[in-house]
Each structure stands twice: as structure tokens, then as C-alpha cells.
Amino acid sequence: MKTLTVEGVSMTFTIPGMDPIQALKDVSFRLDSGELLSILGPSGCGKTTLLNIVAGFLAPTEGKVVLEDKLVTGPSAERGMVFQQGALFEWLTVEQNVAYGPSMAGKPRRETKEIVDHLLETVGLRDFSSKPVYQLSGGMQQRVALARCLANDPEIILMDEPLGALDALTREKMQGLILKLWKETGKTIILITHSVEEALFLGERLMVMAPRPGRIMKEYGLPFAERGLVEDPREIKAASDFIEKREEILTMIWDMEEEIMGHRSETS
Template identity: 50%
Template sequence: MTQDRSQHQGQDQGRHQRDVRLSGVRHHFSVRGAEVPALDRTELTLEPGELVTLAGPSGCGKTTLLRLVAGFMTPSEGQVLVGGSLVRGPAEERGVVFQQPTLFPWLTVRRNVELGPRLRGVSKAERRRHAEEFLDLVGLADFAEHRPYELSGGMQQRCQIARVLANDPDIVLMDEPFGALDALTRERLQDELLEIWRRTGKTILFITHSVDEAVFLGSRVLVMSPRPGRIVLDEPAVFGRPGEKVPPSEIRALPEFVALRERVRVAIQTEPAVSA
């Protein structure tokens, strides 16, 4: 654990010790009167402070799992718990970064970031201070008075991340936030996300289609099977952890990185056994 993360957690030690646990979770959707299975027999624990990446084939239930943790849906079977408490709906300890930036175009970047604290009744001076802190953290301090439509796609995603962080959630749920970006912007935001994680100590669940992204970002990498999704691979990854700064190109060339990337790729491509 870095010194920055230790200091951050020391400010609010109790809150930041919440884990996330899925116990016996199954989920299905009703389509034209038929039940379509989405998740099958999911058991999963996210420890406080982990950056867990979740990869899998399209339609395997990754986003469904994230929405269950967010409280947007209730599982058909089983339980989702945060800090030992049953998830019954959205709550302030969980923040969600969506695939597309959900920014209000008529508000400035600063006011978008201030929106959550304002709705919670935080004073104007305090929410401005928090907005400036997180805009600086994501590299948008010079664009505080711009409107979202004046920003590039990558900058809009940074703004969305800053808005989520300004609410100070313990757990940040990220649903393929870099998927629509060009390759160079995506890699730059990957580096910035790792720095944010190191500095804040947040627990992050990051959904991605990219095997390379999953291995590069995760302190732990999960793979889901094709639908109905279940966890078929759960491995630690050391590449995004704090330590000596190594260029991303060198990290991706490491034999250990290449080997884990191949294991993840094989796990995604392997068909699961038929559920009983």
C-alpha cells in the first residue's frame, strides 16, 4: 500500500473497509414470457482497495453483474452485500462511471462535478474545493468553465470520473469507460486511472472487452464465461500495482504480462460446461 493510499484511508478508516460480496447470485431476464439466463452461480468477493478487472465475451453478463452491485437491479437468486449489508438499491458509497459520459451539456465542467455534493447539501465553498481537487486530479483544471460539448471524448470521460470521485464513494464501478476512445487516448487514461487508484485507495470494479486492458489495469483479473456468465478465472496481476514507474510499453513486453494475457484470452474463448 502506498503512503498516499494509507493517508487517504486513515482519514476515514471505517468507511473504506467495505468489501463487496456476491453470494449464490443468479440472474435472468424475462423476454416475451421466457426466462433468459444472464448470470449463473456467481460467488465473488472484492476486497477493499482492489482494482479488479472483469473481462469476458460480449453478452456474458459483465454489465449485469456491475448493475447488481450498483443496486440498479436485484438478483433473481442470491445476495449482493457491501460491507456486510444487503444491497437494496443505489447508495452513495457506490459510484458508477458509464460507457458514455452522462454529463449535463448546459452545465460547465465544474458544475457537473459539483452536482452530487450540491444535491447532498454540501456548502458552496466546500463543493467548489472538492471540484477543483478532482478536476486537478484528472487533468481538467484548465477546463473548469468549459461546457462538455467543448471537450474531446477522453476529456468528457475524465470529467465523468471526477464527478463520481467528488461524491467520495468507497467503491467505483466502471462499465467499459474507455471502450469508445482511440487507442492512444485509451492508453493515456489507463495510466491516469492507475494513478487515481493509487492516490485515492478506492475499490474499483472495471468492466472491459479488452484482454490487454484487463491485465494492464487489474490488481486482480476475472474472466466470465459466455452466457449465462460465471467466473471461470480469477488471478492476481502485479502490473498496475504501486512501485517503480515503468513505461507501459515495457510492462506489456514482460514475459509474465504476455503469459497472463494469454491465459485470460484462452479462458474467454473456452466454452463452459452446460449448467445442471
């Protein structure tokens, strides 16, 4: 298993005719194998940019991303990605979507079938394997996306607001599923979210980012994800230590927003 190192990553978008935008400034962190990191921040804090850099879709202006000893220069099957929505291949069935990675890699059909069946069982979609994905609900589609990513057996899974488009109830169920998959597969996971509760519940570590320029504001180590594996999620989220953390972080983000609004009214 491999360690992910993000070293001094800065990202500046230069658009002709506009002031350059510094989306990320000197972001560094290390993620050990099997860790579950959630990244939280107000919109515009560069969290999606950061994830895209780790995924290899964007090259940072400065700094580098290294997985174990290999420099990240582009996307690869080592770093799987789960998007918010719209990334499933709607011309394929559930089964074919999940089998996409292995079949592109030319794995034998039988082996692929085994992997796919097992994963569909795990995410609770066995009865839907031959359905076209567009007939599934949003929550089911995200289950397919998770299974598709896992079928490829990546070293690290990057999730870009994977539950952002779901309704509150489905969201809670899916949080449980993500924890379960994390436990069962032992994968390293980075999860981006704008929900404080989700970030607290789904992060062994939590990084709070601040905007303009995007940077790491504060990092926490959290016990809730581990607890979520055995305890009732509702109880965890209603416990005083959870609420305390939630309020602390919310206050911090509110202050950030205030500061930005303040800056804006000064400059305008």
C-alpha cells in the same frame, strides 16, 4: 473502509413469449477495501448485468450483494459509477458536472468548490472548468466522469467499460490516470472491459467470465497494476510475463467463443 460481498447472485431475464435468459448463474466473490478488480469476458457473459446489480440498478433473481453489513437494494452515493459514455450532463459545465454529487447532498458551496478544484487539477482539466462538457473530446469527457464520481467520495467505484469508446492512444493515457487515481484515493474499484490487455493492466485481480449462463470462469491475481504505478506501461505490456498471460486468456476466450458457435450450429 468497507468490504463488498457478492453472494450466489443469479439473474434470469424473463421476456414474455421468449425463453427465459439466464444472464448470471451463481456468481460469488468478495472484494476487500482498496482492491482493484477487472472483469473480462466475451459479449453476453453478463458482466454489465453483474455491475448493474452491484450498482443497485437491478435486483438479482437470487443471491445478494452486501457492502460491509448493508444489503444493496438500490443505487446509492456509496457506490459510484462511471459509464462508457453519454452519462455526463451536457447542460452543465465541467465544474458543475463534477460538483453534482456534493451539491445534491447540500454540501456548503465553499467545500464543494475546494473538492472540485482539487479533482479537476488531478485529472488535468483545471483550464476547462467553465467549459460546457459537450465541447470536450471523448477522453476529456471520461476524465470529467471520473472526477464527478470521485467528488462524491464513494466507497467503491464501478466502471462499465469506461475507456471503451476512446481511441487507442487516449485509452493508454487514461489507463495510467485510472491507476494513478486508484493509488491516490485508495478506492475499491471494479472495472469491466472487453480488452484483455486493459483487464490485465488495470486489475490487481482479474475475473474472466464465461457466457450462457454468465458465470465466473477463472480468477487471477496480477502484479501489473502495482507495477504500472512506477514502471513504464509500454514496457510492462511488452514484457514476456504480460504477453504470456494475455495469450493464455485470449486462448481461453477464443475457446469459449468456439464452444458457443458450436452450440449454435448444433441447435440451428
